Amino acid sequence: MSTNQNTPRPPCSPLSFVKMHGLGNDFVIIDSRGRDAQITPALAKSIGDRNRGVGFDQLAEIRSSDSADVDLDFWNNDGSRAGACGNATRCVARLLMDETLADSITIRTERGLLLAKRTENNEVSVNMGHPILDWAQIPLSHEVDVEHLPLTGDPVAVGMGNPHAVFFVDDITAIDLAVQGSAVEHDPIFPERTNVEFAEIRSRSDIRMRVWERGSGITLACGSGACATLVAASLRGLTDKKVKMEVDGGTLTLDWRNDGVWMTGPTQRVFTASFDTSFLEPIS
């Protein structure tokens, strides 16, 4: 008798999920309402591996809420937590609004209570709240010396529930996103690392932006990064407070209003599936 056939297998523990994306920023969405949180850093990293797991830019875990329609936690694919994720918030809002046929929904994230709405053309808008401009709260260092960074020009530090360093550049095609983004993310001046945006101003209402995300690397879009870029451009006097922003995966509309920064764009459900967590290889 073959020993292989008799090798005991751990019990099957299926975890179902929905795969969605917003402008190519892709997410695994797990619904943990009514049960304990299931995601740990190690599990997030294993599921996030694009070769050995499922693959995602962020994992969003939906939780029951006492003070909103749902609570939402975010994980990057390196297993780290993220305090905000604009595009995943829009995707989850779309998923739940389709489920309940509602036209709006409240979602509590680490950054606070967010309101999302369905638009007339079936896109999703979310109010990402007010930017945090006090660097001590972002958290970033007050004494930022950009001279040693592989870039010229001062970054603008903006908190949207997560940290962003926005660089304005004359020619975005000249940026080596992997090299320069990674160098800025890991620069010791950012004690909690940072998301990095490179923005070329095309007009007062049109920005081209590319992003290097903390904990996930190059992504096709970043909602909180788009909000941070609008805030930075507007504060520098480079644009108006409402712009369209072209990112690698498509176009977002950003509107910095009195009640916060609103972001609008498409969402797409890709598939629903489940996997057996006992198959996932731990990734160090």
Ligand SMILES: N[C@@H](CCC[C@H](N)C(=O)O)C(=O)O
């Ligand atoms: N893709 C996101 C932002 C994800 C979080 C980020 N990588 C972090 O660590 O803060 C978005 O759409 O906002």
